[in-house]
Amino acid sequence: MALYCDVALPVPLDRTFTYANGIGTMPVVGARVLVPFSGQRLMGVVVRLHDEPLPEGVEAKPVQAVLDEVALLPDELTKLALWIAQYYVAPLGEVLRGMLPLSAEVKRQFVYRIGEAGRRVLYEGAAKGSSRRSRLTPEEQNREYAVLNYLESGESAKASALRSATQANKAMLDAMVRKKWLVKEAVAEERDARRSERVAVLVEGGGEQGGGRLPRLNENQLAVMAELAAVGGRMRVRDLRESLRDTGIPDSTLATLVKRGLVGLEDVAQAFDMGSVSTHGKKHAHEHALNETQMEALGTIAVALDRGVFAPHLLYGVTGSGKTAVYFAAMRRALERGKSALLLVPEIGLTPAMTGQMVAAFGSEVALLHSQLTPDERAEQWHRIRRGEARVVVGTRSAVFAPVVDLGIIIVDEEHDSSYKQEETPRYHGRDVAVMRAKLNDAVVVLGSATPSLESWANADRGRYARVEMRERVANRPLPEVELIDMRAEFQAVGKEEVFSRKLIEETQATLDRGEQVIILLNRRGYSFVVMCRSCGEKIECENCAISMTYHKPVEGTDGRAPVGQRLECHYCGFRRTVPKVCPKCESEHLYYLGAGSQQGEERLQELFPSARIGRMDRDTVRGRSDMERLLTRLHAGEINLLVGTQMIAKGHDIHGVTLVGVVGADFALGLPDFRAAERVFQLLTQVSGRAGRGDLPGKVVVQTYHPDHYAITFAAKHDYPGFVAKEMNYRRWMHYPPFAVLANVVIQSDKLEEATGWSGVLGRWLQKRAMEKVRVLGPAAAPIVRLKRIYRYHFVLKAEKRQVLQEVLRAMLAFAEAEGIPRKGLVIDVDAVHLM
Secondary structure (H helix, E strand, C coil), X not given: CCCEEEEECCCCCCCCEEEECCCCCCCCCCCEEEEEECCEEEEEEEEEEECCCCCCCCCCCECCEECCCCCCCCHHHHHHHHHHHHHCCCCHHXXXXXXXXXXXXXXXXXXXXXXXXXXXXXXXXXXHCCCCCCCCCHXXXXXXXXXXXXXXXXXXXXXXXXXXXXXXXXXXXXXXXXXXXXXXXXXXXXXXXXXXXXXXXXXCCCCCCCCCCCCCCCHHHHHHHHHHHHXXXXXXXXHHHHHHHHCCCCCHHHHHHXXXXXXXXXXXXXXXXXXXXXXXXXXXXXXXXXXXXXXHHHHHHHHHHHHCCCEEEEEEECXXXXXXXXXXXXXXXXXXXXXXXXXXXXXXXHHHHHHHHHHHHHHHHXXXXXXXXXXXXXXXXXXXXXXXXXXXXXECHHHHHCCCCCEEEEEEECCCCHHHECCCCCCCEHHHHHHHHHHHHCCEEEEEECCCCHHHHHHHHCCCCEEEEECCCHHHCXXXXXXXXXXXXXXXXXXXXXXXXXXXXXXHHHHHHCCCEEEXXXXXXXXXXXXXXXXXXXXXXXXXXXXXXXECCCCCCCCCCCCCCCCEECCCCCCXXXXXXXXXXXXXXXXXXXXXXXHHHHHHHXXXXXCCCEEEECCCCCCCHHHHHHHHHHHHHCCCCEEEECHHHCCCCCCCCEEEEEEECHHHHHHCCCCCHHHHHHHHHHHHHCCCCCCCCCCEEEEEECCCCCHHHHHHHCCCHHHHHHHHHHHHHHHCXXXXXXXXXEEEEECCHHHHHHHHHHHHHHHHHHCCCCEEEEEEEEEEEEEECCEEEEEEEEEECCHHHHHHHHHHHXXXXXXXXXXXXXXXXXXXXXXXX
16 A cells, blocks of 8 residues: 555646555545645645655645545546646646536635634633723624634634624634634535435325325415426426415415425436527538538548547638538547547537537537536536546537547637637647647547638648648538728718728618628727826726726616626726726816727617617627527527627627628737737638628628738638738748747736846846757746736747747746745746737
8 A cells, every 4th residue: 555645736836745645545546635735625636656755854744535436537638637737837736627627526615723822812811801902892802702712622613603603703703813813724525516406296195184185275385286286296496486476475385385294395406408599490510411522521530530540630611611510420420430529619609509509419418518617517517428428528628628438539610719728827728738639549630710720720731730621611602702991091081980981881781671680890898998088198097907997888777877897897807997087197077988899889880770680799798608598599580680799709600691791990909919910810800701691692791991901801801811821921930930939928927016027037137148049038028918917917938949948948947936936826837828918
């Protein structure tokens, strides 16, 4: 029996921690354990068992609980975790935490115990009486002594029990912790995460009198019995209570019937709602007969599936070419060979429509994973997948870690999308992790997009990926005609700044008159994204972030109070405030609203087209799973004929009634300090253009731009992806940016400006002294957003030709930073950074 186990904990430290095994706490590698760490009780994953002696004078703390009898993660996922930690220079414990969405199975809470200082105060108070020199009232002092008396035995107590017994509030307990009278500890313990719900059941022959005769019941009780009988004798308690409230019957009536034995209560497993969007008569993807081009694409993938080896494919298909039908046919082939399939989509908003089609094709074998599921729902779906009950998984970025049994194919839809990049530690890219996972499983991976990332296109050019092309839309439908509107000329013609050009208004009216649908992309949330003083030029910025606050206009018809979210708001940290009456700097009353967001766009469209049925799709209107489902269902049904929104509307949606797409203000991103700016604008324009003309009627796109001659705009207007790639690749090659180099963005951060600048200087001098010929270092410099959520940020950009060289420098830098006392949380390492903001 191994004496010790090494545990990876979810803390920002690049190491594992050794604990002692007990007779009743012998874990296995890959199991979860609860261990003490820095005054807390944390859940970690065992990564090694051993008998190696500890350094002299070091004593290992014991494992407190073993949560799993067998390893939760299969061997291939453990190897994948190690690869992610190595590749992205991330702590292994934080990687494993992201792989196991099982937080629902561990309950975390705080407990208090008496400290040595508190024990002294308690004894001195008993001997001398309490001090009346305290700022606290005598009553509050008595409560403090009540707390100390309650904990005098040395046992820990939960916060709820302590407050209930002593009437002390949270502020008082926290103050006693600060005075070191109490010690506050975080503890964790197992909990049952299975979701269940109560069902009321009519009891046959039940009742106090027996003999099959009902006892005397009042009118309310009879109504409850009748309600249950009408639905077959079984009904969810929450539905029954809701029905009773509508008729004025109190909840206590049900409790009385239960007590008298006439109604029973049962706990049953709660159904899981996959979510879906009604197709309104449209065929599902798996029901379409594949055309010749689709069959060729499927044939290439099927050959790789038959060989049973790692085979990466780049599926380049123009918008509307039927890539989804190929995905479903390939997944069907995998299932027929006894394998499982995993489909990744970039955003949660795309899961309802995709899940509905998957359930129609594969039935109960489908599982869903994304971050908007409750912790209990995620745990339930995760265990279904692990047990092999679900052989088809659909989800967003984190679903790449689903414990799929006998994985045969991974499909990454819209592989170019930046949403696949995790912006918190571990900062992995879902697409690249999918490729590595397929390699570890000898599986096929298909990266699909109408606008592939330059990295994937370069990999196909180099022969690392097999490129499969679908250059025509299904049924030979034409790609939409694109018309560019020069907004500089529009301003000269009308003499003022307008949100929508005359041409877009004219085309929208004509489309609505024909009974067709219109989508307008306005890629900014809120009403106006800058509030500026006309007198001094001051912009109203967030108090936590160095960024302008966005104005959200109150909705008419309220009681005068600004509803939540409809005021000045920071879209980075969520800070909100009301609009000031005067400029905070010069006290001028002349505050000016600049820029138009989707909320202002909706208001202007209502003025222009009062008879239109207008909808808006952005983060303000789509906050939960059901919001997106309802909105898309209305759009498919034709209840909405004019939709305005942010980039959420640009990808994946297949609405056959849409024949016109308008693009407003999408080119502002060309001015951002990011080498990927042109690529992003091209992708966004191409993707949103692809929403037009997907049905029997041809489509048209009207693009408003201040940069009509920019190559990203002109190539997007011609639907010329290869032409754009050739041009952009030249710039990347000249400037040594990906895919011709590997890159890492290193952010130095602190809540104190002097620390952030000091640490940046220390690391900058170290990098300069190393004189690395094979690594180029840009910086240190202030990050484009220098303060974010009260944290000051400076950064370096490191570029190298070889990934191994870059990783060696990053790890050496981490070691130097630790030796210099720079905390690990003060360094953010983003390998293959997608955003440099």
